[in-house]
Amino acid sequence: MAKKPPIFLERDRYRTRRLVDALRVLPILAGILWLVPALWANDTQNPPEIARLAIYFFCTWALMIVLSFALSRRLRHSAEFAGGIGTDGPSAPRDRD
Amino acid sequence: MINFLISASIFYVAVLFFVAFWAERAAAQGRGAWLRSPWVYTLSLSIYCTAWTFYGAVGYAARSGLEYLTIYLGPSLVMLGWWWILRKLVRIGRAQRVTSIADLLSSRFGKSNLLAALVTVLAVVGTTPYIALQLQSVTLSFSAFAQADDLGMMGAGNDRSALWVALGLAFFTIIFGTRNLDVNERHHGVVMAIAVEAIVKLCALVAVGIFVVWGVSGGLAPMLEAINASPHQNWHMDNARWVALTFLSAAAFLTLPRMFQVLVVENEDERHLQTASWAFPTYVLLMSLFVLPIAVVGQSILPQGSNPDLYVLTIPLALGQDTLAILSFLGGFSSATSMVVVASLALATMVSNHIVMPIWLRYWQGKFSAFGDVRRIVLLARRVSIGFVLFLGYLYYSLSGGSAALAAIGLISFTGVAQVLPAMIGGLFWRGSTRMGAICGLLVGFFVWGYSLFLPSFGADVVMSANLMQNGPWGIGALRPQALFGIDGLDPLVHTIFWSMLLNAVVFVFVSLIDFPSPLERLQGAQFVNVFDHSSATSGWTGKAGQSEDLMVMAQRIIGSVQAQKLFQSEAHKQGVSGFLPEPTPEFLERLERELAGSVGAATAHAMVGQIVGGTSVTVQDLMAVADETAQMMEYSSRLELQSEELSRTARQLRNANDKLTQISVQKDAFLSQISHELRTPMTSILAFSEIMKEAGDLDRQDLNKYATIIHAESTRLTRLLDDLLDLSVLENGQVHLNLVACSPNDLLRRAIATVQAGEAHRILRINLRLSDTVPDVITDPDRLGQVFINLITNARKYCDAAAPELTISLTHRAGRIICDFVDNGSGIPKEDQEMIFEKFARVGQTKAGGAGLGLAICREIMGRLGGDIAYLPGQGGGAFRVTFAVDAHNFSGH
Numbered sequence: 001m002a003k004k005p006p007i008f009l010e011r012d013r014y015r016t017r018r019l020v021d022a023l024r025v026l027p028i029l030a031g032i033l034w035l036v037p038a039l040w041a042n043d044t045q046n047p048p049e050i051a052r053l054a055i056y057f058f059c060t061w062a063l064m065i066v067l068s069f070a071l072s073r074r075l076r077h078s079a080e081f082a083g084g085i086g087t088d089g090p091s092a093p094r095d096r097d
Numbered sequence: 098m099i100n101f102l103i104s105a106s107i108f109y110v111a112v113l114f115f116v117a118f119w120a121e122r123a124a125a126q127g128r129g130a131w132l133r134s135p136w137v138y139t140l141s142l143s144i145y146c147t148a149w150t151f152y153g154a155v156g157y158a159a160r161s162g163l164e165y166l167t168i169y170l171g172p173s174l175v176m177l178g179w180w181w182i183l184r185k186l187v188r189i190g191r192a193q194r195v196t197s198i199a200d201l202l203s204s205r206f207g208k209s210n211l212l213a214a215l216v217t218v219l220a221v222v223g224t225t226p227y228i229a230l231q232l233q234s235v236t237l238s239f240s241a242f243a244q245a246d247d248l249g250m251m252g253a254g255n256d257r258s259a260l261w262v263a264l265g266l267a268f269f270t271i272i273f274g275t276r277n278l279d280v281n282e283r284h285h286g287v288v289m290a291i292a293v294e295a296i297v298k299l300c301a302l303v304a305v306g307i308f309v310v311w312g313v314s315g316g317l318a319p320m321l322e323a324i325n326a327s328p329h330q331n332w333h334m335d336n337a338r339w340v341a342l343t344f345l346s347a348a349a350f351l352t353l354p355r356m357f358q359v360l361v362v363e364n365e366d367e368r369h370l371q372t373a374s375w376a377f378p379t380y381v382l383l384m385s386l387f388v389l390p391i392a393v394v395g396q397s398i399l400p401q402g403s404n405p406d407l408y409v410l411t412i413p414l415a416l417g418q419d420t421l422a423i424l425s426f427l428g429g430f431s432s433a434t435s436m437v438v439v440a441s442l443a444l445a446t447m448v449s450n451h452i453v454m455p456i457w458l459r460y461w462q463g464k465f466s467a468f469g470d471v472r473r474i475v476l477l478a479r480r481v482s483i484g485f486v487l488f489l490g491y492l493y494y495s496l497s498g499g500s501a502a503l504a505a506i507g508l509i510s511f512t513g514v515a516q517v518l519p520a521m522i523g524g525l526f527w528r529g530s531t532r533m534g535a536i537c538g539l540l541v542g543f544f545v546w547g548y549s550l551f552l553p554s555f556g557a558d559v560v561m562s563a564n565l566m567q568n569g570p571w572g573i574g575a576l577r578p579q580a581l582f583g584i585d586g587l588d589p590l591v592h593t594i595f596w597s598m599l600l601n602a603v604v605f606v607f608v609s610l611i612d613f614p615s616p617l618e619r620l621q622g623a624q625f626v627n628v629f630d631h632s633s634a635t636s637g638w639t640g641k642a643g644q645s646e647d648l649m650v651m652a653q654r655i656i657g658s659v660q661a662q663k664l665f666q667s668e669a670h671k672q673g674v675s676g677f678l679p680e681p682t683p684e685f686l687e688r689l690e691r692e693l694a695g696s697v698g699a700a701t702a703h704a705m706v707g708q709i710v711g712g713t714s715v716t717v718q719d720l721m722a723v724a725d726e727t728a729q730m731m732e733y734s735s736r737l738e739l740q741s742e743e744l745s746r747t748a749r750q751l752r753n754a755n756d757k758l759t760q761i762s763v764q765k766d767a768f769l770s771q772i773s774h775e776l777r778t779p780m781t782s783i784l785a786f787s788e789i790m791k792e793a794g795d796l797d798r799q800d801l802n803k804y805a806t807i808i809h810a811e812s813t814r815l816t817r818l819l820d821d822l823l824d825l826s827v828l829e830n831g832q833v834h835l836n837l838v839a840c841s842p843n844d845l846l847r848r849a850i851a852t853v854q855a856g857e858a859h860r861i862l863r864i865n866l867r868l869s870d871t872v873p874d875v876i877t878d879p880d881r882l883g884q885v886f887i888n889l890i891t892n893a894r895k896y897c898d899a900a901a902p903e904l905t906i907s908l909t910h911r912a913g914r915i916i917c918d919f920v921d922n923g924s925g926i927p928k929e930d931q932e933m934i935f936e937k938f939a940r941v942g943q944t945k946a947g948g949a950g951l952g953l954a955i956c957r958e959i960m961g962r963l964g965g966d967i968a969y970l971p972g973q974g975g976g977a978f979r980v981t982f983a984v985d986a987h988n989f990s991g992h
Binding site: 064 | 175
């Protein structure tokens with residue numbers, strides 16, 4: 001019989017899972033942030049200054065880079081991934097056919 | 098100045114050659130740890146920034162404001178989201194030994210070669226204009242300098258410099274890209290060179306940017322004011338274009354053949370992705386930071402009508418900053434060359450693996466023994482393909498006349514290549530996607546792209562008539578190329594991205610839903626989608642004993658004899674079999690196929706193994722394994738099956754051992770009678786002649802001499818036989834004293850050959866000696882080792898049955914051991930005898946030449962004492978023996 005996966009994980013693995021969740025969310029957040037000017041710049045009569053837009057893009061971009069850097073730093077030190085960026089655990093969804 | 102520029106670029110190219118050469122050497126000598134650092138990986142990704150982005154981004158910004166950012170934001174999104182797609186892609190790339198994007202799709206969809214060929218054609222069509230664009234950018238930047246020099250080097254000169262650049266790039270790529278058929282398809286030289294170029298282009302662009310902001314505009318605040326006062330102040334975001342372009346650049350980042358090459362194929366370690374996930378966005382951020390300032394300053398200080406695509410170059414030139422201009426030229430040159438090198442390398446791999454090899458394989462169908470050296474053919478195919486791809490790029494450039502139309506081709510090319518995306522993503526995440534679905538989706542997407550974007554891009558009345566573009570084919574308005582289904586007023590690019598991707602994905606999904614995939618497809622699908630669950634593959638082959646030698650012959654021709662022998666030996670070792678021929682277990686065949694796939698692609702490797710092993714590769718059991726419901730039952734029965742297989746293998750090994758024992762016993766009996774005979778014959782003549790000499794007192798001197806000679810010769814023969822027996826028993830009992838001194842294996846071999854050749858002259862054996870200068874001196878017993886060499890050479894002379902006997906002796910040094918191969922051109926030793934030849938008293942067949950059959954047994958004992966080994970090497974086209982021994986026999990001699 002295959003062992004049933006545990007429902008709860010110990011603290012370290014739990015933290016790692018949430019770290020991975022953060023990694024997954026990051027590009028979505030970036031995508032949304034880079035669409036914000038689409039709402040903001042919609043006013044064709046009185047468009048925002050282009051320099052401000054540029055500053056907005058570069059700042060959010062830098063922010064994303066810093067977040068990504070911090071996350072990958074944390075991930076490197078986390079226990080579960082010491083042996084390589086590994087497998088999705090038992091709780092990961094599996095495709096069935 | 099133009100002359101200085103030319104010498105600067107030639108010097109720069111020389112530096113690149115040196116870097117590439119040095120990296121290759123470091124990697125070959127195993128001291129290239131830094132070559133595998135995540136930084137080199139990140140920098141190599143920068144081939145995304147081609148000359149089109151280096152020069153063109155400024156032009157783009159001058160024309161459409163901040164929109165140029167989308168080209169960089171898309172890839173940044175992909176890198177930030179590496180956990181979603183790239184991690185899986187890289188893992189699969191490594192697990193399946195994928196060699197290109199075409200290989201990925203082919204491998205996922207049942208190792209289909211049709212699909213691979215389709216993707217290859219698509220990639221070539223999509224990339225050729227892009228290569229032309231790079232050539233154009235280099236010639237344009239040359240002519241910008243020429244104009245500054247008032248040389249007016251236009252027209253024919255342009256074409257010539259493009260030709261030179263194309264030739265130089267082909268040369269570089271062929272040298273470093275096809276030096277050898279790498280099992281892992283990794284090219285350290287190329288990767289290192291493009292990493293250096295990545296630094297150069299970044300420095301160049303940042304230097305121009307700093308000059309423009311602080312040197313020309315006088316600081317950050319005035320610069321921002323200037324930007325707000327520029328004609329861009331009224332720029333507003335075109336939402337549709339913004340989203341479409343971001344998506345497009347993200348898609349292209351994943352699907353461009355050259356990006357796939359550096360992202361997946363050249364990846365050394367999955368963890369490099371972690372670093373690249375923030376370092377690559379940083380790189381592109383820096384690349385795009387100064388684009389808008391440069392564009393604004395260019396528009397304000399340069400005369401009306403100057404080409405904004407060249408602002409990066411013309412601003413420093415106009416302001417007399419020649420050094421900066423040359424740096425900027427080198428940056429653009431770097432962008433162009435690194436892109437062309439990697440793109441042509443990736444395309445050449447695809448063309449040779451998916452178009453040339455299948456045709457060639459079909460031509461030789463069923464005659465694998467007639468294959469010849471496959472490696473040479475693959476390498477030749479790659480070299481020719483590189484030349485071909487670059488020639489196409491050059492042709493496109495000169496036909497399109499280097500027109501402004503080329504500038505728009507970057508995005509058009511992206512859109513074409515992005516058609517692979519639905520099949521790729523579907524293949525990675527959806528087990529239900531099928532080969533037919535992928536093929537149909539690709540064809541539809543590609544057709545829509547060609548019809549609505551690529552062909553119209555040449556302008557009205559060039560390929561498509563103006564009437565067709567205005568009113569649609571046969572006057573059907575709904576089919577107008579740039580307003581499909583009557584939706585008018587869309588930007589042509591957005592229009593094509595939308596319709597091609599939508600129709601592509603819809604057809605892909607729909608056909609996949611109604612199609613029924615083949616077993617191999619379903620297996621591969623499971624392996625791709627669940628790559629993190631199954632790290633070990635489901636094996637499909639069922640081999641029969643006795644195919645190993647054929648497999649070895651084939652493997653040697655594809656991955657080279659050194660690699661193949663290592664692979665077979667390690668597998669044999671794992672299975673507990675001595676020698677070079679493992680049992681063809683399913684696991685081994687799977688492993689072999691994967692190794693081959695690393696050189697010639699999945700589809701070709703599959704076909705080649707199939708030709709030898711024969712039969713279908715997927716069993717009902719494997720299919721049941723795909724269904725998770727029955728997995729447990731399967732596990733049990735497969736364990737049973739494994740056990741029974743194990744049992745039958747053990748039984749086979751026992752049977753072999755038994756056969757061997759029986760054979761030895763038979764031989765021993767035979768030997769006893771043989772030895773009695775051997776002892777008896779000389780004894781008889783000694784007795785007879787000594788009796789004659791004793792009884793007949795009046796023999797004349799001549800007869801006396803004759804009889805004494807016979808007695809002497811017979812006694813010598815007896816002594817030699819007894820010596821051999823004694824030698825062997827001493828060696829076997831371990832009482833031998835070794836006389837260990839330092840000596841050169843090269844000299845030992847030469848001496849052994851001289852000894853043998855001095856002995857007899859009536860049978861001529863040609864000896865080809867391949868010595869190696871890198872072989873160090875060894876500490877061994879020179880007399881004993883020499884004895885082994887002499888024995889092997891004498892054997893070759895005695896038993897080689899070729900009309901013109903030839904013996905090739907080659908000496909190599911690998912991993913602290915000396916390897917010496919003796920290969921002759923005779924018919925070799927039959928398989929059933931290979932096991933026996935090292936046994937005492939063994940002789941192959943009933944051979945004519947005398948000898949008690951002790952020679953090889955003695956050799957084996959000697960080599961054992963010297964910490965080495967002697968083995969028969971099958972599959973070399975003749976009798977072949979391999980002698981290996983340690984550089985220092987001290988550790989083994991039992992002192």
